[in-house]
Amino acid sequence: MLSINNFRLKTDDAELLEVSNLEIKSSEKHLVLGNNNTGKSLFLKSIHGLNSNFDGEILIKEKPPIFYKRKKKTILIETSPHLLWEEDVWKNIILPLPKVTSRQKQKIMELCKTAELFNDLKTKPGKLSYSSQKFIELIRAVIQLPYLILLDDLDCYFDEINLSKALEICDFALNAGTSILATSKIGLEKFENIYRIQSKVLKKL
Amino acid sequence: MKKGIFFQVIVITIFLIFWNSLHFGKHLHIRIFEQKKVQIYQKLSPIPIIIFSYELDSLYSIKTKLNSFLWVDSLQIEEQTEISKRLIAEYQLSESSEILSRYTLPNVMKIYLRGEFFHKSVREEVWRIIKENNEAAEINYDNEFWEKIQIEADNVQPNINLINFAYLIANGVMIVFLIFFVIFMRIHFETKRNQFWKIFQISGGKKNSRAKMFFLNSFVLSIIPTGLNFGIYFAAIYFDYLKIQIDDKLFIIELGTLMFAYLLTSLFLIRRFK
Numbered sequence: 073m074l075s076i077n078n079f080r081l082k083t084d085d086a087e088l089l090e091v092s093n094l095e096i097k098s099s100e101k102h103l104v105l106g107n108n109n110t111g112k113s114l115f116l117k118s119i120h121g122l123n124s125n126f127d128g129e130i131l132i133k134e135k136p137p138i139f140y141k142r143k144k145k146t147i148l149i150e151t152s153p154h155l156l157w158e159e160d161v162w163k164n165i166i167l168p169l170p171k172v173t174s175r176q177k178q179k180i181m182e183l184c185k186t187a188e189l190f191n192d193l194k195t196k197p198g199k200l201s202y203s204s205q206k207f208i209e210l211i212r213a214v215i216q217l218p219y220l221i222l223l224d225d226l227d228c229y230f231d232e233i234n235l236s237k238a239l240e241i242c243d244f245a246l247n248a249g250t251s252i253l254a255t256s257k258i259g260l261e262k263f264e265n266i267y268r269i270q271s272k273v274l275k276k277l
Numbered sequence: 278m279k280k281g282i283f284f285q286v287i288v289i290t291i292f293l294i295f296w297n298s299l300h301f302g303k304h305l306h307i308r309i310f311e312q313k314k315v316q317i318y319q320k321l322s323p324i325p326i327i328i329f330s331y332e333l334d335s336l337y338s339i340k341t342k343l344n345s346f347l348w349v350d351s352l353q354i355e356e357q358t359e360i361s362k363r364l365i366a367e368y369q370l371s372e373s374s375e376i377l378s379r380y381t382l383p384n385v386m387k388i389y390l391r392g393e394f395f396h397k398s399v400r401e402e403v404w405r406i407i408k409e410n411n412e413a414a415e416i417n418y419d420n421e422f423w424e425k426i427q428i429e430a431d432n433v434q435p436n437i438n439l440i441n442f443a444y445l446i447a448n449g450v451m452i453v454f455l456i457f458f459v460i461f462m463r464i465h466f467e468t469k470r471n472q473f474w475k476i477f478q479i480s481g482g483k484k485n486s487r488a489k490m491f492f493l494n495s496f497v498l499s500i501i502p503t504g505l506n507f508g509i510y511f512a513a514i515y516f517d518y519l520k521i522q523i524d525d526k527l528f529i530i531e532l533g534t535l536m537f538a539y540l541l542t543s544l545f546l547i548r549r550f551k
Contacts, residue, residue: 147481154479156472168482209480216481 073098073251074119074220079128081111081118089115091128091274094267096220098249101242103226105256105277106269112255113150116222119253120148132219146220147213151228153205155197162193165212176215183211183241203234210238214245221245223254235260281466282494289459289502293531296451297506300523303444308521310437317430321392322350327417328407329383333357335411336386342406348394357382383415392426452534459538460545463498467491467546474549488543488550495539503532 079091088111096102106112117123119130121137121144130137132145140146155164165180166172172180184190187207189200197205206229213221221242223229230238239262242252259266266277330336333356340352355363388403400423407414474487507528513519543550 142484144478144481144484148479154476156476167477168480170483170486212480218481 073100073133074253075129075131075134076119077129079118079126079130081114081126083125087272089269089272089274091115094274096251096253096265098251099246100265101239101246101252101254101263102265102267103254103256103260103263104267104269104274105259107257110269110272112269113224116148116224116253116255119220120144120146120222122148145218146222147216147218148222149206149209149213149224151225153197153202153209155205155208157196157198160194160196161189161200161208164197164208165215167212168216179244180211180215183214183244186237186240187211188237203230206230207234207238207241210241214241214250217245217248217250219250221250221252223252225256226254227256227258227260236262281469282497285462285466285498286501288462289498289535290505292455292458293502293506294509296455296531297510297523297527299444299447299451300527301519301521303440304521304523306440307437310433310440314430314433315393317426317433318392318395321390321395321423321426324390324419324422326388326390326403328386328388328411329415329417330386330411330413331357331381331383332411332413333384335414336384339407339410339414340386342410343388343403346399348391348399350389350391352389353387355385355387357384455534456538456541459535460542463495463539463542464545467542467549471549485550491543491546491550492539495536495543499532499535499539503528503535506531 074094074096076091076094079089079094080087081089081091094102104112104115114123118126119132119137121141124138132140137146156167159167161184162180165184169176181190184193187204187210189204189207189211192200192204197208200208210223226235226238229235246252254260254263267274268277269275328336328339333354336354340354343349343352404416407416477486478484507525510519510523510528514522
């Protein structure tokens with residue numbers, strides 16, 4: 073699914089992160105641990121195709137991120153919520169879908185129940201908690217079944233209970249072949265593959 | 278339908294109604310002046326063109342040729358025998374009828390005109406036909422009065438020309454204004470949707486959706502206002518509320534202007550579509 077080789081992330085002044093090799097297969101969950109300013113977010117942006125200031129090779133299904141410029145196959149969820157505040161929860165979830173099939177509708181309902189959003193479908197997201205807002209973004213990403221979901225600073229979104237709910241939601245996409253790559257400052261359970269950024273190098277734990 | 282699109286449909290429809298009223302205004306004014314011109318020309322109707330000729334056959338030939346013209350109201354031929362009889366009867370010349378019969382009187386043809394169609398070019402045509410058939414024919418017509426009528430009618434023409442010119446200018450202004458107005462309005466509403474499309478793309482929506490939606494909306498914003506205007510016009514004509522008919526092509530021009538304006542708008546917004 074995702075193959076990264078000899079990746080060197082640079083800023084204007086210095087080198088920020090080095091990843092000699094990272095392979096993520098379909099339906100796998102990977103977690104990258106790192107402190108602030110270690111280049112976690114920029115690393116995810118590079119995979120998503122928003123940052124091109126790096127050396128090395130990133131391939132998603134054997135094609136570079138630029139290939140997916142017009143038709144994105146990765147979804148990046150950042151710390152700040154990206155929602156339409158004047159629209160309700162339902163509209164925010166179905167926003168990128170050209171049309172909602174009955175199967176998708178049913179699945180969204182199920183996922184909303186898991187996220188305890190079922191009774192808030194008509195509510196505007198501004199009235200909900202931060203983790204509920206992140207649930208909306210997560211369900212919206214999951215229902216599209218992309219190749220890869222990138223979650224930046226996952227530890228900031230959810231507490232322990234909500235995190236297990238979030239991973240339950242992610243299971244729907246994982247079962248369909250989507251892979252997940254998350255970053256966090258602290259270690260989180262339920263991730264099979266965990267990496268840590270140490271001395272500007274990504275190392276598998 | 279989104280509020281913004283609905284608002285634009287309403288505004289453009291009103292604009293097009295205003296534009297169409299310009300077409301009607303022009304037609305109404307032209308009609309007033311044309312009627313005035315017709316009234317002037319109608320003064321020519323009671324005065325016939327009288328042709329004297331000794332060749333009766335040529336008069337009949339002229340009659341056949343002129344009969345089909347729109348500006349001919351009626352044609353009368355009076356043969357010389359009828360004229361002598363009438364003169365004898367009118368002036369009680371029965372005693373001198375023998376003397377009169379010794380003289381050969383010419384035949385007479387009277388052409389009564391429908392003045393409203395008897396314009397300059399037509400007059401020349403009549404003279405040409407007469408002379409072609411009978412070079413010796415004598416034409417009797419009140420040319421002085423005809424000249425006077427022509428001058429009077431010509432004095433109305435500058436008013437018509439002025440209306441036509443003003444109409445042309447007004448249409449030009451209308452087209453330019455509509456293009457600028459539509460471009461401004463579309464850019465304004467598209468800018469308001471920037472945040473929506475940003476979130477749409479971040480959430481995983483297709484990148485070309487914005488361009489697709491723009492062109493779909495452009496189609497709606499062209500077809501609905503023009504269609505509404507044409508529908509109102511057609512209904513008004515059908516139910517006899519409107520007596521003046523305008524050229525249907527004007528609606529196509531209006532549609533074309535709107536589409537051209539949207540095409541220009543897309544050039545301004547092309548960076549946002551990428």
